[in-house]
Amino acid sequence: MLTKRPSEEQAARTREPVLDTVDRVSELCFGLFMALTFVGTVSAATSGEDAGRKMLYTALGCNLAWGLADAVMYLVRTIADRSRRHALALAIKRERDQAAGVRALRERVSASLDPFISDTDLESIRKRIAESDSLPERARFERDDFLAALGIFIIIVLSTFPVAVPFVIFxxxxxxxxxxxxxxxxxxxxxxxxxxxxxxxxxxxxxxxxxxxxxxxxxxxxxxxx
Incomplete structure (x- = not known):
């Protein structure tokens, strides 16, 4: 029986999809709502031989714009969150007072998890951060950030077609x-x-x-x- 080496197991654990299920579902629903409300509002006012194509192009243009805006805002949110975490890590690394470092970590712990994480647990995390030599100078974008933004854009644009294409067919x-x-x-x-x-x-x-x-x-x- 073949077994994975520790390095392979660690790589498998760290490999995650650039967009999780919640992200994909949320963006798809957002695109559907945008296209559906737009089509529902405009369809009554649209008439003529090319009404269906006009409907498709207009709805597609709407979701192209919103897809671009949502993708850009995803990048803004990602770098802002990463910069916040990076600033915390730098502060802990430079902080000589161990108790102050633990308090800084405690402030970032979710309220729902707070009762289950002791100061000893946080001290262990603080110590690993303080001893780490791999902390970058500043937060940066990663390749997967742009892939995720592209995925958001594509999902929102594709969600236009099930809503608008029937107006071209019928x-x-x-x-x-x-x-x-x-x-x-x-x-x-x-x-x-x-x-x-x-x-x-x-x-x-x-x-x-x-x-x-x-x-x-x-x-x-x-x-x-x-």
């Missing part, structure tokens, strides 16, 4: 709108099913919950003029 607007909404509900169910499995919930309950949430949220966005 010339009858009510039929196209019905097909568009059915496809959107199916994708929302899939998103909820995947998210439910990731969170340890029942898959079909997660799917139905996401469908319900999507309908209510879309109604609210349209009612508010979105």
């Amino acid at each position: 010339s009858h607007v009510p039929t196209a709108l019905l097909v568009s909404r059915v496809l959107t509900l199916a994708m929302l169910f899939f998103c909820g099913f995947a998210l439910g499995g990731y969170a340890g919930w029942t898959g079909w309950k997660g799917g139905l919950s996401m469908m319900t949430l999507g309908v209510l949220l879309t109604m609210a966005i349209i009612a508010l003029g979105g």
